[in-house]
Every structure is written in structure tokens, then in C-alpha cells.
Amino acid sequence: MTEKMTMVQAVNAALADAMEADETVLLLGEDIADKEGGGVCGVTAGLSTRFGTDRVKSTPISEQAIMGAAIGAAMIGFKPVAEIMLMNFFTVASDMIVNHAAKLRFMSGGQTSVPIVVRTMTGAGVSNGGQHSDYLEAWFAHTAGLKVVLPSCPADAYGLMLSCIDDPDPCIFIETLPSLFTPGPAPERGRKIPIGKANVIRQGGHVSVIAYGRIVNSIATLAEKLSGEGIEIELIDLRTISPLDLDTILASVRKTGAAVVVHEAVKAFGPGAEISSAIHERLFDALRAPVKRIGAKYAPVPFSQPLETASLPSIGEVEAAIRALAPAKIPVPA
Amino acid sequence: MTEKMTMVQAVNAALADAMEADETVLLLGEDIADKEGGGVCGVTAGLSTRFGTDRVKSTPISEQAIMGAAIGAAMIGFKPVAEIMLMNFFTVASDMIVNHAAKLRFMSGGQTSVPIVVRTMTGAGVSNGGQHSDYLEAWFAHTAGLKVVLPSCPADAYGLMLSCIDDPDPCIFIETLPSLFTPGPAPERGRKIPIGKANVIRQGGHVSVIAYGRIVNSIATLAEKLSGEGIEIELIDLRTISPLDLDTILASVRKTGAAVVVHEAVKAFGPGAEISSAIHERLFDALRAPVKRIGAKYAPVPFSQPLETASLPSIGEVEAAIRALAPAKIPVPA
Amino acid sequence: MGLPTKETMLDIFTKMSLLKQNDERMRAVIKSGRLVMPYYSVRGQEAIPSAISTLLRDTDFICTIYRGTHDSLAKGCPVDKLWAELAGRVTGTCKGKGGPMHITHPESGVMVTTGIVGSTMPIANGLAWGSKLKGNDAVTIAYFGDGASNIGAFHESLNLASIWKLPVIFVCSNNGYAEHTKTEACTAIDEIARRADSYSMPGVRVNGNNPLEMYEVAKTAIERARAGEGPTLIEAMTFRFFGHVFGDDDKYMDPGEKEERLKDDPYPFYRSFLIDGGHAGEDELAAIEAKHKDEIDAALQFALDSPFPDADEVRRDVYAYEVVE
Amino acid sequence: MGLPTKETMLDIFTKMSLLKQNDERMRAVIKSGRLVMPYYSVRGQEAIPSAISTLLRDTDFICTIYRGTHDSLAKGCPVDKLWAELAGRVTGTCKGKGGPMHITHPESGVMVTTGIVGSTMPIANGLAWGSKLKGNDAVTIAYFGDGASNIGAFHESLNLASIWKLPVIFVCSNNGYAEHTKTEACTAIDEIARRADSYSMPGVRVNGNNPLEMYEVAKTAIERARAGEGPTLIEAMTFRFFGHVFGDDDKYMDPGEKEERLKDDPYPFYRSFLIDGGHAGEDELAAIEAKHKDEIDAALQFALDSPFPDADEVRRDVYAYEVVE
Ligand SMILES: Cc1ncc(C[n+]2csc(CCOP(=O)(O)OP(=O)(O)O)c2C)c(N)n1
Ligand SMILES: Cc1ncc(C[n+]2csc(CCOP(=O)(O)OP(=O)(O)O)c2C)c(N)n1
Ligand SMILES: [Mg+2]
């Protein structure tokens, strides 16, 4: 399959395919209809023209109202995909998401449910500064009742979006701004990728590397290089942050005896902490060394490009961590 | 010192002493002035009468406006203590806290600062249900630029509040609703307790127990019982969640070789994950067994009392964890 | 203003009787210590949902707040399940998982009860949007208080409802207080209903203690919504007789204020009106009241006889499937 | 309306000249690829802060938004430090850590530039509250856009400012669009200024492209605020000539709309007004413009010659002390 697609195109295709297949799928968010440009990055381009502005609605700048509209419609049979343009804007809408979307099923004793998807974009690396770049997936992973998905490539974005729309519970779907326009292999149309299931991108016996999001791609490249030197990493792309696919993670670490966890969210109290402690708790005796966590520095994301880079996890750090964890004696490749 | 005080009285005393000593200290929040009852739980009772309603201001139900007022005043020399009545209401005010209070110093290159304290109450155990009981300290610990404090007893609340008010950076100060009216030894007036420094409540060589908030008190009682059986725990009350006092934690675990981390926040992606992984990373070889985390179940807080109890970490769990980690052969007490 | 039909007038009374007695019993039971919960008494505000609900169908929706047992009961939430919920029993509307601040009963259209001030409005919009998309003429009521008219979600919701012409009615029960803060101390406008102007939406202030005035205003708004003409903001003037949360003192009120306001009790007013106007006989009304007494007796008994939920319920309803930790 | 003094009129022009040329150069430099950033052009909106700022002192405060270089420069933020900041250099206002969306320069009263829609208003209230408590007569301006008038923070802030009688002026630059959404498509009222009524606050719509009308309206509001009489909402009608973020297309506009609106350019209008009215000579204005050209040349050079911040800066200014990880 040599066809290429960007994440913008892939999410667009998933939304289109879902809307085509199921007329209860609705879209809402700021500027998402074609009259308003089809989304600031074009993710929803063409959809209002194709499916009508009743189903694809541009909204005022009112994130609470956006989320409320999605929640209410979801409670009576619709499957709204609501856009909170950038992840930092969750901070004005989190009551609706955390106190309501996440909890209504439980608090109603299972009588109501909120099958929404909240699409959002984020990510440092494009000099957007401190208020437009944060990865807050740890907040939502810590909130019982939500599912949190963060695809690393266009094809995964497509398949995961289909699953999120289908899912009976609220899903947070995070698109990585800096790689939104990076082409990758096109998805197979209609093929869903399950939520809560990690993807073993590459098998290897020496070190497990657990990551998600765009950095997975750089690690895949690194893996090639290391393989040339005889270091074989097992690269796990989580795809879903919550619920965490511990089975896949543990199976890998049981085999390799060492793990590096990498994300672009701030390291302190970040998703990596959960993954690392879960591994230690269950595979303490199987580990050669403690799990290494790599994440962004404890700082707001700086604007200045060199500083922004310095605040992010670097592939160099990942490489060093892998080398440090690789078994002392690597069998010479055949 | 046999004088007793509740956390309500202790925080009230700290606020009063700080306001007396420094006229830039201001209070604002819903219902906090005496005309409006001096706070829903009486934490600010008497203060508007004593210091005037210019400095102790009741507000509309407008959490964003409350936080904005605090931030702006803080930027020009005041030390506002703003109340967000319950922690779940942070969800409507978190833009102000996370995107602004936490980041303005950094984004301005150090030109401005936001020395505010955000007081809030929370905690399951009083049948307040799913939207009034969450511990969200992990969110704020994950947000660079904030400090997060959660006292376990009245005296600590007093001393930590004084430090938070003095601190040049924004502090989140969390009061535990279920133990707000539990009396404890009165604080020494004027004595500050440093932020970022944990309190070793009890020394012991067998297992380190790291906790914070009201559950610390139950663990202290448990420690007595276990001591009678020859199991000596070292009980660390974190007092501050962020920045974390790793020095104290590591010194203890280096000695005991085993640790249990306990909090009332949801376990998944909770503060315990950071503490556990930090210990594993640094003391992997010193540990007899993996660090055990204990937290609330992955669920919204249920209303029904037996269910609410079932959702919370129990002292029985803590006891079992300690017993499992205690050295196989405990030296017979002299 | 013509009077509604006799049937409707009795229907309103019937609801008011239930709401009032239910609140009285709830307070008595809590006072006796038999049930423990934060309870936000609705006594004094009965006329509002009673009048509104006679105009609603089971297929219409409401979203209400912690102070909402009257709204839920008026809409048709069963008394016994309500009591069981407030007693934390598995037979409650929400299996005991929600409690007084989260009563839900979709069968009767009670979709959300929220403890977060301002949060009924955004979700009510969503229910109304969904109804509109389905092409039916269901309406949604968002209940909230005067204090909630100062929070951001109010503004966003009314603006969206107006632009999208949603079949939603925003009912602000202005009881003069937000917790212990007087409405005028925190609200920069005399008449909350006038805030509707900011959204090009009709805004009406009405005496919420007069069920018939309330009925008229609600009728206009609901018909407007059903006809696809969009939302209305109603400000219903009322008073909560037992303070913010049951057990509160009333020191924050002006001396004599409470006494004065208690005189304007919708219940005896309406009861006398019905009898004096010849719309109903004393016996007829007393029979309704007696029926409710029995119904509440039975509900309380049902609640207390019911089991608590099993600890496994903590893992259920978090997701559609059971959580395994 | 009498004219302001000649000095004031020239002062306004001087600011407008700087703002306009600065924006032109910024766009040119970005287009050339020499600097990379999200840039929200202010071209077309110069008259608003230019008029307002002539009425302000260094000790007055402003809070502005991503589209705010005009507001900051008009308030006195140094051009060279602004350029250095936008170039991400350590000599920038914020050592390069803030960038275009977070310009801060307290010395000239530029307290907050925010990238979050609606967030200038709550913080402006705080600055105004602090000023009031200090007993001085400083005022605070909260700049924001038409789109921001639909978000919750707007509502909460105006309500609080009114109740607390804060010396704050809410300046809504209504440029007809929120990103690519027309104001009327998302705003349920024709005149945003009328939303002031919900807060018992004066609300004035003014032609924001006419510096003298703008000046008059701002003068009244600022004097009112200084006198302790409370806040004002000003809706300044204007247009952004280069779309939302520089580089955008303008497909979301109606055919011919942009051309039509570009005709209403405050700069040539005001320049001609000054000359035609005999308030200033062509030479005088040309000299001012030439001075700004030089100033901007120098600022750009200063920026490009300045070093980037050291990587250690990531650890600084997170807290008052340096973070050790
Ligand atoms: C966002 C939020 N802030 C604060 C509270 C705490 N609180 C609960 S009820 C209440 C007063 C609400 O007053 P009003 O809207 O007038 O309703 P009433 O209680 O009078 O019926 C407050 C402040 C809350 N629940 N949610
Ligand atoms: C809370 C929030 N939601 C959405 C955005 C994305 N956004 C940035 S600018 C903008 C449009 C703002 O329009 P307006 O207030 O009219 O100001 P203008 O850009 O026209 O000057 C939007 C939606 C944001 N920055 N913050
Ligand atoms: Mg009220």
C-alpha cells in the first residue's frame, strides 16, 4: 500500500466514513464547517458541505457550551464528535468533561451514557508558546470514566477515531499538532483499531520502549540504527493511554527485562509514572534495572525554538537510555 | 501543649495571623465574609469583621472571575488567598490557574509573578457524591509552576498556610472535608512549616509508609499497633505533593528497603505513581520488593455510604501491604 | 389571563402537595438521624416545577440541580425510587450511586441532576439540540438558581441556545440567595430576566409562588419552543424556606426578612385559591394530600427495607463494561 | 465633540504610524522566512489602542491578547525588545520565553498577553482591584475580540467588575470575525456593547477606525474609572486586514467584502484628516514615519544580533528559584 495520507486527511476520512455509515454521528466545534474554513487545520474540511450544517456545526467560542451540547445530544442517541481546538482550552471546559461526561453513567447507576468523542490538537515543537502546547492526557487518564487515545500516525488516527466514535463511553482523541501534516501510509478504509490495545511496532529482545504519539516515529528510526549495532528494541506504541494495555507492556518487559517509557508530556506526575510503577509492581524480579522515564522538562513550553527543543524529550536521551539498559553482552548478529 | 484546635480553626488562625502581619494579604471567595456566614465551613469566620470587607471579599459564583481577581492583584503586590469552595469546581477555573497563574512568571521571563494561594476543600467520606469529593492534586502536581500542599492535621494546616501565603509562587492548599472538624493539637502561633519538606511522623526501620492528608492519622494509629508486634514503620507525611521531598523519601527507603504509598486520590495515574517510580528509579537495588501503591478505586465517588467506603483506600489494605513488606525475620523487640 | 382547565389546576395542586410533603418528610427523617446526606430543601419553591410540569410530556427533558427533588418529582420521578436513592439503596433511581445531588430517571425525562452550579444549562442545550435533530417537538427545561446566573456557563448556554434556536427553556428560580449571599450583592442587574436581552431571547420575570402566573409564562415559553421559535429565559421569584442546605442557620438574612417571606407561601395560597374559587373542595384536596402521605410512608419504608448496593457496584457503570483493576 | 489638543492628535498619529509600520515589517520578515511564529496581524486596528493609550499613564495597566502587538506598542513596550522577543532572543521582553502571544512589559504597564480567548478580562479585574485597594487612580484596560464576548469569562468578569466598581475598561475590538466565523453567526445580539446592560454598566459602540471618536469614548470611560465610578464596555468597530493568523486565506469572507472593508483604513484616513484640517504638515508626519522606519530597522537588527537564550532558561522562572530536576 503506497498511498500516503496526513493525519489531517486520515481523521477527515474517519469522520466522513463514520458520518456516512451512521447518521447519528455529529460534529461541532469552532470554525469546523466549510463556511468557516473546515477547521483551523482543515480536519473537518468538506464535511459540512457533504453532510449538511445540521450535522456539522460551527459554534461560538464557548467551550462549555460545546461540550454541554455534545453531552446532551449523546444522552439521547447521538454520537457527537466535539472539537476543543487545542488541548489547553480543556481548562475552560473540564467541568463538562470531568464532572459530567465522565461521571453521568456512574452517577445515574447506568441509566444514561455519554458516547462522545472530544477531538483536540496539541504538542510543542511549532513555537506556539506556553498556552498552546501542553499535553494534558495524564489529567484525563486519572479521571475515571474517560478513555484517552493519542495516535502516532495517520493510519492509526483513522482506525482509532472510528473506534472512539463507536465507543459507548467518552473518549478524548488527541491529535499531534507538529505532525498533523506529516504524510504516512494510508489506512485501510473501514478498519477499526481497538481502543485499549497497544501496537507492537517492532519486536526485539533487548529493551522494551513504550511510547505514544509522534515520538514513536523517531524511535522507530532509532530502532533501525540500533539494530544495525545489534541492539534490538521492542517498540510499543500505546495508542491508548487509558485504559492502559498492561498485558502487552508486561509481556514485552517480561521478555526484555528492561524498559524505557517516553512521552512528550511533562515527566513529573506524567503518564510515564503510572506505566513505570505498574511495571515495577508486577515485574520487579524480571527487571535488570529500573524502568527509565523520559518526558518533557518541568516547565511551561517556551516559545524560543532552541529553548522549546531543550524542554522536550530528545531522541538522544532515548538512545542513551536504551544503550544504558541494553544487556551488557549482546549476542553478535548472525 | 494540650490545647486543641480543628483544621477550620487552624486555617482561620493562619489567615488571621497573616492578615494581621501583612496588610497585602487579601481573601476572596464565595460566602467568605461574615455577612455571608464566614465561609460555608466557617474557615474565614470573623475575618471580614476584623479586617474589613475590602480585604475579605465575598464574590459571585464565578470561579474564573475569582481566580482572575486574585491573579491580577497578586501581580501588583498583593497576596490574595482565593477560595475555590470545593476541588471539583477547579474544573471551571483551571484556565486561570493552569494557563495563567502557573505560567505567567515563566512566560514573562520572570518579570511578573503570581503569589496567590488557592484554598479548597475536598474529600470523600461524607456522602457528598461524585461531584464534590475528588482529589485532583495530581493534575496540579503535573502542572509546572504550581505548588501543591495537603496538610494532615490542624497544626500543619496552620504552618503550611503561613508558608503558602509567604511563597512567591502560586500554591494550591487542599483542606480535607471529612476531617475539617476533627480536633488536633494546636499549632504554635507564628511558626511556619516549610513547603516542599516532608514530615517524618514516626521513625522505624522496617517499612516506609509515605502518605498525606487525613489518612496519615489512621496510619499513625496503625503504626502503634504494629509496633506492638515488632513491626516498626517509618511514617512520612508528605505535607507537600509538589515539589516532592524526594530527599526525605529516599533516605527512609534506603534504610527500610520497602515502601507503601497511600493516598485518597484515584490510584490510576495518581500522585502515588510519581512517588513509586521515583523510588524505583533511584533505589532499585535497595528495595526488597516493589513499592506498593494504595489509592482510591478507578470510579467516581459513589454516594451510598457502604459503596463510598468501598471506593476509598482502607486502613486494612495499608496494614496488609505493610505486613507483606515487613522483613521476614523481625528482630524480637528488646 | 384565563385560568387553565380545572383538571390542570388540580394537577398542579397534586404535584405541589407531593413536593411539599415529600420535602417535609425528608427533613423530618434527616433530623431524626435516620438518613444522612446533604439535603437542599425545596420547600417554598414547589409552585415552579408543578406548574411547568403539567405542560410537559414524559418525552420532554429536564436538567436540574442539587436543589431539585421538586423538579424531579414534578416531572414524574417515582417517589419510592427517589427515597431509595437518597437512602443510598440499590433500589434507588441510580442504585444509590448518585444520591440527592444526582437524581436521574430518564423514563420520566429527568436526565441530569448536577451539583455544579451552572451546569444544567449547557447539557440542556444538548438535549434540545438532539430533539431538534430528531425532528420531534420535545422541549428541555434547564432549572437553576439566581446565583447560577453569574457563572460563565449561563452566558455561553443562552448565547448558543439563541443562535441555534433550541427548544429549551431556562428557568431561573430566584430565591434571593446563592448559599448565603444575597442576589443583589453578587448580581449586577436588578432583574435577571433582562439578561435575556443579551441573547435576543424573550426574558420574563414571574411570581414563582403563584402557580397560575407561573403556568401562563411557562405555557408561552414551552409553546414557543415546541413551535421551533427558540429559547426563553424565565426568572421565577421565590424563596427557600429552609436555607441553603438543611441544617443551616439564617443569620445571613436581615432581621424579620425570613418571617416576612414565609408569609408568601405558595401552598396555602394556592390551596385556598382552589377552594375559595370553587375549583376544588376541601375534601378533594385533603384526599390528595392523604394519598401522598401514604405514598411517602410507603416510599420511606421501601427505601429502608431495600439493601445497600454490593461493593462490586464500584466497578460497574464506570464504563459500559465492568472495570477490572 | 471638541477635538483633542494638537499634541494629543499628533501623539495618536505617532502611535498609529509605529503600529502600522511595525505590523508591515513583521509580516514582511515572516514572509521572507527570517522569523517563524504564529503572527496575528493587527493591521487595520491601529486606531483603537493608539487613541486609548494617549489617555493612559505608565502606571496604568493593560491586558491584551495574541493579536496584541499594537496594544503593547501603543502602551509603550519598547520596539527592540518586542522584536527580540518575537525572534525568541534572550534580549526580548520575556527572554524569548513568551513569544508573540505572551508579550509582557510591566515597566510600561503591559501586564499580560494571553493566548486564551476571554482571559484578559478576569485578570484585568484583579489589576484594577489591586489599584483600587492601593487607593491610586490607575486604570486597567482589558482588550479582547468580538468572539471573546461569547465565552464565560466575559460574563463573569463584567459582572464582578460592576459589583466591585472596578477601574477597568473592557475594550472589545469587533473586527467582524472570530477566526473564520462571522460575528453575527456566533453572537446572539447585534450590538455587543448592549451586553453591558446585563451588568448595569455603560456600554458604547464606537467607530474604532476613527481615532478621534475612539478617543472621546475612551476618555469618558477612563475618567469614569479614575473617578471611582466603575467599569465601561466599549465596542470598537474595526477590521483586521490580514485575516486571523498571518498566512490565512480569506475564503470565509463574502465576495467583495474584504475589498469594501479595506477602504475604511484608519491610517490614511487619519493622516489626511490631520493634513487637510491643518493640524499637521505632510513633512511633520513623514518625519515621524521615517523615524519609525529607522526604529524598526534597528529593532530588527537588534533582534537578529541577539543571542538565543541558554538552555538553562528552561529551569528558570518556573518558580522564583531555579528548578533542579
Ligand atoms: C461551580 C460551583 N461553584 C460553587 C458551588 C457551591 N455552591 C453550591 S450551591 C451554591 C449556591 C447556588 O445558588 P443559586 O444558584 O441561587 O441556587 P439555590 O441554591 O439558591 O437554589 C454554591 C455557591 C458549586 N456547587 N458549583
Ligand atoms: C478558550 C479558547 N478557545 C479557542 C481559542 C482559539 N482561538 C484563538 S483566536 C480565536 C478567535 C477569537 O476571535 P475574537 O475574539 O473576535 O478576536 P480576534 O482574533 O478577531 O482579534 C479562537 C477561536 C482560544 N485561543 N482560546
Ligand atoms: Mg438562589
Ligand SMILES: [Mg+2]
Ligand atoms: Mg474578532
